[in-house]
Amino acid sequence: MGDRQAIGVGLLGLGTVGAEVYRLLQDGDALARAAGRPVVVKRVAVARPDRPRQVSVPAGDIVVELIGGIEPARSYLLRALSSGKSVVTANKALLAAHGVELFAQAESSGAHLYFEASVGGGIPLIKPISESLVAARLQAITGILNGTTNFILTRMAHEGWSFEDALAEARRRGFAEADPADDVDGHDAAAKLAILATVAFRRHVRGVDVYREGISRITPRDFIYAKELGFGIKLLAIARIHDGEVEARVHPALVPLDHPLALVPDEFNAVLVEGADVGRIVFSGRGAGGAPTATAVVGDILAVARHLAAGVRGRSLIGAGTGTRVRPIEDVVVPYFLSLQVIDRPGVFARVAAAIGEEQVSIASIVQKSRGEVAEAILVTHDAPERAIRRVQDRLRALGVVKAISNVIRVEGSV
Numbered sequence: 001m002g003d004r005q006a007i008g009v010g011l012l013g014l015g016t017v018g019a020e021v022y023r024l025l026q027d028g029d030a031l032a033r034a035a036g037r038p039v040v041v042k043r044v045a046v047a048r049p050d051r052p053r054q055v056s057v058p059a060g061d062i063v064v065e066l067i068g069g070i071e072p073a074r075s076y077l078l079r080a081l082s083s084g085k086s087v088v089t090a091n092k093a094l095l096a097a098h099g100v101e102l103f104a105q106a107e108s109s110g111a112h113l114y115f116e117a118s119v120g121g122g123i124p125l126i127k128p129i130s131e132s133l134v135a136a137r138l139q140a141i142t143g144i145l146n147g148t149t150n151f152i153l154t155r156m157a158h159e160g161w162s163f164e165d166a167l168a169e170a171r172r173r174g175f176a177e178a179d180p181a182d183d184v185d186g187h188d189a190a191a192k193l194a195i196l197a198t199v200a201f202r203r204h205v206r207g208v209d210v211y212r213e214g215i216s217r218i219t220p221r222d223f224i225y226a227k228e229l230g231f232g233i234k235l236l237a238i239a240r241i242h243d244g245e246v247e248a249r250v251h252p253a254l255v256p257l258d259h260p261l262a263l264v265p266d267e268f269n270a271v272l273v274e275g276a277d278v279g280r281i282v283f284s285g286r287g288a289g290g291a292p293t294a295t296a297v298v299g300d301i302l303a304v305a306r307h308l309a310a311g312v313r314g315r316s317l318i319g320a321g322t323g324t325r326v327r328p329i330e331d332v333v334v335p336y337f338l339s340l341q342v343i344d345r346p347g348v349f350a351r352v353a354a355a356i357g358e359e360q361v362s363i364a365s366i367v368q369k370s371r372g373e374v375a376e377a378i379l380v381t382h383d384a385p386e387r388a389i390r391r392v393q394d395r396l397r398a399l400g401v402v403k404a405i406s407n408v409i410r411v412e413g414s415v
C-alpha cells in the first residue's frame, strides 16, 4: 500500500492524551491492517511558542482534537467539518455545550464526527450504546462518570475522612486539578451525562439541561448512617426517558450496598444502562488517564479511516435532532434520606413524622441516635416528588423541636 492512499491525521494538542495518541499512531503496520490503509500523522499543532499560534486546521483527512475547552477548539472543528474533514474528539465540554451545532455541520458536510473518548476514558460506551444497543431502546443510564469525586467519596467511606481531607489526598495523587470545581461541583459528570443521554435517547441533551449538585456537603457522618441503613454514597449521573421527556441529573445519592455501582472504588468509572429487552448492562473501568483515553481516540481514528477508505459518508448519530423536553427537578420522584438534629424528648418523633405525613410523604425507615440534649433522627422516605420534600423541609424548620436539617440526599436503586 503506497503512501498515496494513506489516510492523513492532523493532531490538535499533544498533552496528556495527545502524546499517548501520537505514540499509538506510530505502530504503522497494525494500524494499516486495522484500517485497510496506512494511517499517518501529517501534522501536529500545540499551543506553545515555536510555531505560529494561528493554526489553520491541520492537514489530513481526519482532524483529532485533543486541546480541550470551548475556543479555539469549537472554531477549529467547525472549520474542519465544513471543509468535509472528519473529526475525532475527546472534548466533553465542547460537545455538551455545542454538540447541536457540531452534529449539524457534520451531517450537512457528510463528515464523520466521533467522540468515544469524551465519556469514560478507556471504557467503550459511545459505540456500544449507539451501535450495539441501537435496537435496545434504552430507558435509563446511571453512571459514576467522574473519577476524582469517586476517589474522594471512597476515601471518605473507607477512612472516615472529611471531604476536605479526601480532596487534599486526591490532589496529592494528581487526580484533582488545582481548581477542583469542575469535578466536585458535578460539571464534568453533567457534560458526560449530556453526551450519553444524547446518544442513548437520540435527542439532544445539553450540559445545561442537566440538574447538578456537587459532593462538598457530604459528611463522614452521612456515610456512617447510610451504611447502617444498608447504603453507600456515590456521585451519580442519571438520565431516564419517560414518554419523550428526559430526566437528567447529577447529584450525590445513597445507593444500596448490593447495587452494581455501590462497590465501584477509587478513581474508577462505571455506567449501568437499562432497557426492557436487554435488562441491565454494566460497563466499568478506567475513566481517565492519557493511555486509556488514547486507546478510545485511536479506535475512533481507525473506525473513521475504514469509512473513508470505503467511501462511506458520515451520518450524525442524532440526525437534525429534535428539541428535548427536560423534566424539571421539582417533578423528579425518588426516595430521600434526611438527617435531622432534634430535641431529645418524648413525642418529638411523632411531630416530625406528622410534619412529613402532611406533605403525603411516607417514611420507610427511621433511626434515632441520642447525643444528650439533641438526638439525631435519620429517615428514609418512600418515593416522593422533590417539590414535596422541599415543603417537608420548610415544615420541619418551622417545628421548634427540629434544631437543624443536617443533610437531605436522594436515594437511587431501591429502598
Ligand SMILES: NC(=O)c1ccc[n+]([C@@H]2O[C@H](COP(=O)([O-])OP(=O)(O)OC[C@H]3O[C@@H](n4cnc5c(N)ncnc54)[C@H](OP(=O)(O)O)[C@@H]3O)[C@@H](O)[C@H]2O)c1
Binding pocket: 012, 013, 014, 015, 016, 017, 018, 045, 046, 047, 048, 049, 055, 065, 066, 067, 068, 069, 072, 090, 091, 092, 093, 117, 118, 121, 287, 288, 289, 290, 293
Ligand atoms: N486527561 C484525561 O485523562 C482525559 C480523559 C478523557 C478526556 N480528556 C479530554 O481530552 C482533551 C485533552 O485533554 P488533556 O488532558 O490531554 O489536555 P492537556 O494535557 O492540557 O493538553 C492540551 C494540549 O492542547 C494543546 N493546545 C492548547 N491550546 C491549543 C491551541 N490553541 N492550538 C493547538 N493546540 C493547543 C496544548 O499545547 P501545549 O502542549 O503547547 O501546552 C497541549 O498539547 C480534553 O478535551 C479533555 O477533556 C482527557
